Amino acid sequence: MSNTPIKMNKLRQIIRLYCQGIGIKTIHGMIDTSRNTIKKYVRLWHSLGLSQEKFNAKSDGELSVLFCTPVGKNSGSPRMKHLESLLPEICKRLKKKGGNSRYVV
Template identity: 40%
Template sequence: MANKTTDMSKIRKVLKFYSNGKSKLFISNYLSLSRNTVKKYISLFEVLGLSFEIINEKTDGELELLFSHTIEESVSPKLQTLQDYFPVMERELKKVGVTIYRTWEQYITLHPDGFQITQFRHHYKIWAKRVNPVMHMNHKAGDKMYIDYAGKTLSIIDKKSGEIKNVQFFVAILGASQYTYAEASMSQQKEDFVRSVENAMHYFQGVPAAIVSDNLKSAVIKSSRFEPTINETFAILPIIMAPPFYLPELISREINLW
């Protein structure tokens, strides 16, 4: 490399920590390496698309050569073609029923010598993180329950008549533990909606400090950035459901689920 190469034993530790989910800041502080050095080798590791186990089997010389070659070839014409395809792919993924596998099939038809599905997913994940950064949110146990309906309806068949009926798919999730409750209901009308929320709290065995909906018409009569008008039945539901012991029980339950 152009500059003095970092000790390969430290690079192995960088990649091991990163593979185990440690943050770049933690790795930088723990190994006394600059954040730019940590970022550089993690980026090269992601471009290579190899597992840490494979990387760790290589000698220091092989590892140094591998990273040197990767710096020179990090954006090959083949990879650049793939990255140029991703913006089109991302628009397609917003359509109902379109999957990553389906977009890969379209890509490989256009580029028969392109990346296979595993590498395709890997490079898309890296690209998506770069262009669509995700904000990390910290949640307290028992604090919030998020509710919404899945965008695509399901269907059931009446055993007696054989009639096919569409049903709504209600989902509730606890923010801290990601513990999830889901059920099908006949509609998103107030009665069905309130019953689903009530069932979720019975399932979680507690009432959260707050219930967060995504501007559902069943919950919010009139939307507003500052003072939305909430459905009265929905607004008083946590009060009706919450004896004094319910919130502590939910907090304890979420902590155990972690």
């Protein structure tokens, strides 16, 4: 399933093995998680600037908040805001029957 957050015990394994100097491909074989997922979480761990000790000291709830928040919801780009403002009108027009249901931007 795409974009499903991994379990925190698996995340802890990934970071522990990565800190031991084990490569991404080897970690992939050991814990049966895709290499791209491992890269994603290792990259996120680096961007947070957490040491392994601080990472291990955090609870599963704290790690979940740090690592599993949706990225797209926080972007707030102007294009996304414009699209969201158009959605109610688009939905209203799509519900109508007949030839006027197409929406032209």
